[in-house]
Amino acid sequence: MENILSVRGLTVDIPLASGTLHAVRGIDFDVKRGETLCVVGESGSGKSLTSLAIMGLLPKQAQRSARVLDFEGVDLQTASNRDMRKLRGDRISMIFQEPMTSLNPAYTIGDQLIEALLLHRKVPKSVARERAIELLEKVGITAAANRMKQYPHQLSGGLRQRVMIAMALMGEPDLIIADEPTTALDVTIQAQILRLLKDLQRELNMAMILITHDLGVVARVADKVAIMYAGEMVEAGSAAEVFTSPKHPYTRGLLNCIPVPGKTAVGEHLGSIPGIVPSLIGDVAGCAFRSRCDEATAQCASDIPVRISPAGHLYRCVHDYDRSASLSVNQPKSGEA
Amino acid sequence: MLVYTLKRLGLALLVTFAVSVLSFALLYLSGDPAAAIAGETANADDIEAVRLHYGLDRPLVVQYGEWMFNAVRGDFGESYYFKLPVSQLVAERLSVTMLLGICGISFALLTAVPLGVAAAVRPNSLVDRIALFLSVMGQAMPSFWFGLVLIVLFSIKLRVLPPSGSDSWQNFVMPTIVLGYYAMPAIMRLTRAGMLDVLGADYVRTARAKGAGEFRVMFKHALRNAIIPVVSLAAVQMGFMLGGSIVVESIFALHGAGYLAWESIGRNDLPTVQALILVFSMFYIVFTFLSDLLNAWLDPRMRVG
Ligand SMILES: Nc1ncnc2c1ncn2[C@@H]1O[C@H](COP(=O)(O)OP(=O)(O)OP(=O)(O)O)[C@@H](O)[C@H]1O
Ligand code: SF4
Ligand SMILES: [Mg+2]
Numbered sequence: 001m002e003n004i005l006s007v008r009g010l011t012v013d014i015p016l017a018s019g020t021l022h023a024v025r026g027i028d029f030d031v032k033r034g035e036t037l038c039v040v041g042e043s044g045s046g047k048s049l050t051s052l053a054i055m056g057l058l059p060k061q062a063q064r065s066a067r068v069l070d071f072e073g074v075d076l077q078t079a080s081n082r083d084m085r086k087l088r089g090d091r092i093s094m095i096f097q098e099p100m101t102s103l104n105p106a107y108t109i110g111d112q113l114i115e116a117l118l119l120h121r122k123v124p125k126s127v128a129r130e131r132a133i134e135l136l137e138k139v140g141i142t143a144a145a146n147r148m149k150q151y152p153h154q155l156s157g158g159l160r161q162r163v164m165i166a167m168a169l170m171g172e173p174d175l176i177i178a179d180e181p182t183t184a185l186d187v188t189i190q191a192q193i194l195r196l197l198k199d200l201q202r203e204l205n206m207a208m209i210l211i212t213h214d215l216g217v218v219a220r221v222a223d224k225v226a227i228m229y230a231g232e233m234v235e236a237g238s239a240a241e242v243f244t245s246p247k248h249p250y251t252r253g254l255l256n257c258i259p260v261p262g263k264t265a266v267g268e269h270l271g272s273i274p275g276i277v278p279s280l281i282g283d284v285a286g287c288a289f290r291s292r293c294d295e296a297t298a299q300c301a302s303d304i305p306v307r308i309s310p311a312g313h314l315y316r317c318v319h320d321y322d323r324s325a326s327l328s329v330n331q332p333k334s335g336e337a
Numbered sequence: 338m339l340v341y342t343l344k345r346l347g348l349a350l351l352v353t354f355a356v357s358v359l360s361f362a363l364l365y366l367s368g369d370p371a372a373a374i375a376g377e378t379a380n381a382d383d384i385e386a387v388r389l390h391y392g393l394d395r396p397l398v399v400q401y402g403e404w405m406f407n408a409v410r411g412d413f414g415e416s417y418y419f420k421l422p423v424s425q426l427v428a429e430r431l432s433v434t435m436l437l438g439i440c441g442i443s444f445a446l447l448t449a450v451p452l453g454v455a456a457a458v459r460p461n462s463l464v465d466r467i468a469l470f471l472s473v474m475g476q477a478m479p480s481f482w483f484g485l486v487l488i489v490l491f492s493i494k495l496r497v498l499p500p501s502g503s504d505s506w507q508n509f510v511m512p513t514i515v516l517g518y519y520a521m522p523a524i525m526r527l528t529r530a531g532m533l534d535v536l537g538a539d540y541v542r543t544a545r546a547k548g549a550g551e552f553r554v555m556f557k558h559a560l561r562n563a564i565i566p567v568v569s570l571a572a573v574q575m576g577f578m579l580g581g582s583i584v585v586e587s588i589f590a591l592h593g594a595g596y597l598a599w600e601s602i603g604r605n606d607l608p609t610v611q612a613l614i615l616v617f618s619m620f621y622i623v624f625t626f627l628s629d630l631l632n633a634w635l636d637p638r639m640r641v642g
Contacts (some may be wrong), residue, residue, distance in 0.1 A: 058547055089548035096546075101539040105638060106561045106590070117546045151637040283617075 002176050003030040004207045005054070008068035011051045011095075011233075019281040023049050024260065025231040028314075031175065031207045031224075032121035036198070038218040038239070039210075039211045040254070041228030044277060048097065048212045050179045050228075054209075055082045055094055072174065090120040093168035095178040095197075099185065103152035109163050110148030116170035126168075128213070135166040139196060141225060158189040175207045183213065190214075194221065215254060219243060227251050230277050230288035237313030247307075247315040247322070249293050295319060338640055341633055349626040356618040357408070360611045361401050375606060413612035418604045423612045426597065431616070432620065433503055433593035434586070437512055438579045444517030445524055446571055453528025453567075454560060457536060467531065472522035480515050480581075484588035487511045501590035512589045516582060520574040527570055531563030539563070565635045569628035576624030580617035 003103060012024035024046040031037050039047050053064045056076065069076040071092065074083065088094075093269070096102045113132035114125060120130075129148070136144035139162040152160055161181060168176055178197060182190035199220045201208045212218060217220030219227055222239040227250065235248040246252045253273040286301040287293070293300070299318045303307045309322060364370045371388040372379070379387070388394050392403070407413070413423035456465040460539035491511065492500035502508050535541060536559055544558040590596065594613060601609040633639040 001408075055546060057542060085548045085550055087548070088546055094546045096539060096543065098539050102543045104540040104544070104558055104562070116551070119548045151641060153638045154641065164543075167543075171548075213502075 002032065002072075003070075004033050004072055005029075005209075006068050006070045007054070008066060008070060010050065010053060010066040012053050012058065013065075014047065014059070015172060015188070016281060022284055023231050024053065024279045025280070025284065027226075027228070027231075027233040029224075029226055029233065031209060033174065033207050034202075034205045035202060035223045036208045036210055036221055036225045037226060038222035039209060039226045039228060040062070040213070040215060040218055042213070042277070045228040047228055047322065048179055051094060051179050051209065051211060054177065055088060055092065057088075057094075061312045067181040073114075086120070089116055089168075089171055090171040092175045092177065093171065093173040095161070095164050095168050095176065095181045097180045099157050099164055099181075102164055103160055105152055107151075108148065109155070111138070111148055111154065111248060113148070113163070113167050113170060116167050120171050131183070132166070134171055136163070138200070139163075139164075139166045140171075140192070157185050158193065161185060161189075161193055162196070165193070165200070169200065172204065173206060175209070176201065177209045177211075179211045180213065181210075197221075207296045215257075226255070228273075230284075231280055232288065232316065233314075234289065235315040237309075238311070241309075241311065241313045245313075248289075249295050250318055251315070252290050253292075338633060341639070342630065343622070345626055345629045349622050356622070357405055358401070359613060360614040360618070361404055363614065364607055365397075367605075367607065369455070370607065375609065376465055387601045408615065413615075414608040416601075416606055416609045418601070418609070424609050426592060426609060427612055427616060430592060430594040433591060434579055434582050435589065435594055437509060437516060437582055437586070437593055438575055440509055440513040441516030441578050441582075442520060442571055442575045444513050445520035447476070448517070449521045449524035450560075450564070450567065452526050452530055453525045454555065456525075456529045458532065458555065466618040468525060470548030472560050475518050475522040477610065477627050478518075480519055480584050481588055483518065484511065484515045484585060487514065488588075499593055503559075503590075503592045508589065508591060512582075512585050512591055515588070516578055516585050520571070520578060522575070524567055524571060527567050528563060531566060532559060533561045535563045565632060568635060569632040572624045572628035576621040579620040579624075 007030070008028045009026045010024060010028075011026050013020070014021040014023055016025070016287075026052065027046075029037065041047055049062065051057065052058045053062075053066075054069070054076065055070075056063055064076060064077075071087065074087070076084070076087075079195065080271065103109070107115075110129065110132060113135070114128040117123065117128040117131060118125065130290070132148060133144045136147060141159065141162055147155075147159075147163075153161075155163065161184075166179070176197075181197065182193050185193065189289055194217055197208070197210070200206075210217075210221065220238065224237065225239050225242040226236040227242070227248065228231050229250050233241060235251045242251065243255070246255050251272070255283070257273070273292055278288055278291060280288075285297070287304050287305075290296040290300040297318060304316045304318060306314060306316050307320060315321075355638075367373070369384070371384045371393050372393065374391065375384045375387045392400065404414075410504040411424045413427070416423050416426055419426060452468045452471070456462075459465060474615075488500045488511065490496040498507055498510055499505075517579065541554060541559050544554045549558065580595075582593060583598050585591070586593045586595035587599045594616065598610065598613040598617075600606075601613065
């Protein structure tokens with residue numbers, strides 16, 4: 001199937017007083033219709049900047065560049081502001097990390113939902129209103145007609161995020177980007193919201209990029225997984241492959257941190273690999289993970305090769321972890337290809 | 338909202354009472370009122386007769402009560418100078434002052450808000466610097482000096498505007514600018530600060546993510562939130578300006594209530610001065626009260642539960 005979104009060599013640089021911050025450093029991925037790509041990585045690894053770069057909503061001072069940034073044949077790098085405006089909210093929607101502050105306090109839920117459709121379609125307000133109510137019901141909000149008249153401050157965080165989801169769906173987008181849609185919410189509500197998103201994505205046959213810290217979520221909803229570390233995609237592939245045979249030492253470290261029922265305390269954070277992420281200000285050379293990596297060698301300070309299996313499972317490491325384990329599995333396939 | 342309104346109303350009434358006591362006290366603070374009414378040539382017997390005639394020999398509380406009772410009905414007594422009811426005098430002049438106040442605040446809002454928005458959209462740009470310069474100037478220049486500069490420029494050098502009087506709209510141009518410029522800096526800076534704050538808000542990013550254009554993002558989504566404190570500041574300023582029009586009306590000899598106050602002080606016309614103080618204070622109190630209500634009404638978080 002055709003890719004809806006293709007990204008090659010995406011970088012985001014932010015000039016700071018102390019030098020240039022290379023927040024996103026050349027990442028590649030594709031998303032197809034009906035597919036869920038989960039992007040995983042610890043705080044500060046560049047996940048939000050990546051999604052904002054696709055939306056064209058980066059902070060003013062940030063600089064974006066890419067070899068390919070293609071959304072259904074539209075080159076997002078050369079698209080005019082006007083074209084980007086037409087795409088946003090209509091064909092690409094985004095759900096943000098902060099449900100408490102993402103709705104405008106001065107307008108009712110109804111006004112804000114209706115606006116999302118009227119910005120893109122010439123339909124009567126009553127039609128937009130009906131669609132808004134329908135979507136509020138779809139995201140599990142009862143007494144939707146009454147909720148339309150309410151202001152954001154009258155709703156709980158969970159309800160506000162449901163409203164944000166409904167708003168993202170108003171224009172029937174082809175691609176929905178959900179940036180940690182549940183981190184700000186109660187644990188009990190997190191699961192509901194994620195299930196809702198996944199169901200909607202299937203039902204409406206959208207492509208979805210879901211950004212999360214939570215590997216448990218990834219295991220349940222992802223078709224493809226991308227692991228980000230210090231602005232790079234260190235490993236990417238189908239969810240099944242990444243989970244069953246993780247290659248990159250960072251991914252393996254993350255998977256070892258997956259909560260075990262009875263052993264892991266509720267609320268305990270994932271990705272507790274000892275060490276800290278190096279500064280990405282100024283020139284960054286070699287593997288950014290080497291200060292924390294048990295398998296690091298002298299070569300890790302120079303250029304790191306990207307290894308791709310025939311099935312498209314990718315990772316960046318000086319070690320070739322496929323040679324022994326995957327030879328027998330991959331050989332016949334590569335023969336076919 | 339009802340409780341809030343009642344609280345504010347209670348506060349307003351309390352301040353009104355305090356102000357009324359003060360303006361009543363003015364009668365005694367400026368010397369013996371009976372002597373003032375009787376005039377400079379009167380002897381002790383005349384003064385005593387006046388005291389009895391006007392009831393000035395009764396206890397102060399009774400006099401205050403009577404004065405207040407009449408004031409509430411719009412009766413402020415008779416002007417010592419014009420020998421006309423004070424209420425009639427004040428009412429005639431007040432329309433000029435109100436017109437000036439409305440023109441002044443409109444001028445202030447129409448310049449300050451767009452300038453504040455433009456400055457916030459591009460901080461440290463040329464527009465921002467010009468806005469900063471104008472606002473510092475506005476605060477540093479005393480109104481009377483700025484008024485004189487305008488008169489020199491437009492009435493004496495260019496001869497395009499009349500320096501004084503209140504007969505045509507041209508008489509209002511310079512007073513409006515002077516009065517408006519007085520209120521402009523605070524409004525401009527509050528708009529700029531509010532916009533800067535709001536432009537970084539998550540909901541502004543949400544508006545962009547919906548596909549809203551820059552103009553819509555600025556005015557519908559950002560300004561609507563940043564303007565709330567600006568509107569209430571403007572209401573307070575409006576009350577202040579109606580009282581503060583004394584200076585401006587005197588410079589331009591604009592025959593408004595402020596000018597009347599200035600004249601009446603010079604003429605020792607106490608009932609008129611009392612009435613004007615009360616009226617000016619009431620403006621201030623009413624507009625402050627309105628400002629609180631507007632603030633609550635514009636902010637749904639205060640308006641609805
Ligand atoms: N406007 C900005 N100015 C300067 N630095 C920024 C800005 N926005 C992001 N950064 C930096 O860029 C890096 C990547 O940020 P990003 O928000 O993409 O991380 P993230 O992976 O989404 O993290 P989290 O999981 O905490 O949301 C971080 O180091 C962050 O401090
Ligand atoms: S390149 Fe070196 S440091 Fe980086 S993950 Fe591989 S072994 Fe570890
Ligand atoms: Mg983020």
